Amino acid sequence: MPNHLDRIFKLFQDVLVKLKVELENGVRLAWPTPIFNKKYENTEELNRRLVEIILEKEKIDVGNAKSIAGGWHSSEDVHSWDYPEIKTLIGFITDAITELTKVSAGVESVQFGADTTFIAWANILRKGGYHKIHTHPGCAWSGVYYIQAGADERAEDAPEDAGHIEFFDPRHGVEMVPVPGNPFGQRLSFPPEEGRLYCFPAWLRHMVNPYHGNSERITIGFNIRIENFENFDNS
Numbered sequence: 001m002p003n004h005l006d007r008i009f010k011l012f013q014d015v016l017v018k019l020k021v022e023l024e025n026g027v028r029l030a031w032p033t034p035i036f037n038k039k040y041e042n043t044e045e046l047n048r049r050l051v052e053i054i055l056e057k058e059k060i061d062v063g064n065a066k067s068i069a070g071g072w073h074s075s076e077d078v079h080s081w082d083y084p085e086i087k088t089l090i091g092f093i094t095d096a097i098t099e100l101t102k103v104s105a106g107v108e109s110v111q112f113g114a115d116t117t118f119i120a121w122a123n124i125l126r127k128g129g130y131h132k133i134h135t136h137p138g139c140a141w142s143g144v145y146y147i148q149a150g151a152d153e154r155a156e157d158a159p160e161d162a163g164h165i166e167f168f169d170p171r172h173g174v175e176m177v178p179v180p181g182n183p184f185g186q187r188l189s190f191p192p193e194e195g196r197l198y199c200f201p202a203w204l205r206h207m208v209n210p211y212h213g214n215s216e217r218i219t220i221g222f223n224i225r226i227e228n229f230e231n232f233d234n235s
């Protein structure tokens with residue numbers, strides 16, 4: 001069963017603010033896609049414990065293939081594992097969703113009722129392992145937290161973006177007509193880093209390039225579902 005994040009939006013007032021999409025030179029950015037990208041500090045001990053917990057679980061959980069190739073995808077019940085380290089991680093995820101909701105809605109703070117649930121799972125990638133391109137249907141936000149990057153053991157001949165998570169430009173047909181600078185239709189590549197969390201719209205197509213390290217790459221993925229919410233008008 002998914003966990004309930006009761007009132008994750010601990011917010012104080014409904015102050016509407018303008019999204020920063022109106023530039024000073026007369027240009028407006030339309031349909032920006034928010035990606036939460038934050039490195040949490042002092043996570044060494046947290047990550048060390050999470051590695052221990054996940055490697056123990058792998059011994060007893062046959063897992064679930066999903067989008068992963070060349071690795072292990074745990075059962076989707078990490079959120080219910082009863083460890084303080086998992087609670088800390090849930091706090092990080094709550095931060096991410098709160099910030100993404102504020103930016104996406106164009107408000108400085110929000111407070112509304114909603115049934116917010118999430119699931120989380122652990123991933124272990126081993127040399128040559130990768131995640132195929134995918135989305136997370138039915139969910140609002142998805143993300144990943146890096147516990148053990150393994151990047152320092154990257155093979156000499158591996159590409160620079162080996163093991164990076166990549167996001168695909170979601171705008172339909174943007175790559176059809178070339179323009180100077182080739183700004184449209186490019187993939188965004190983000191490196192792994194221990195203690196870093198990425199969170200993004202669940203509809204944003206993404207993949208993980210083949211990992212070339214010799215040690216295990218360990219992450220926790222998660223999906224957030226938000227239902228029965230009171231809408232608010234940001235126009």
Ligand SMILES: [Fe+2]
Binds near residue numbers: 134135136142206221
């Ligand atoms: Fe994913």
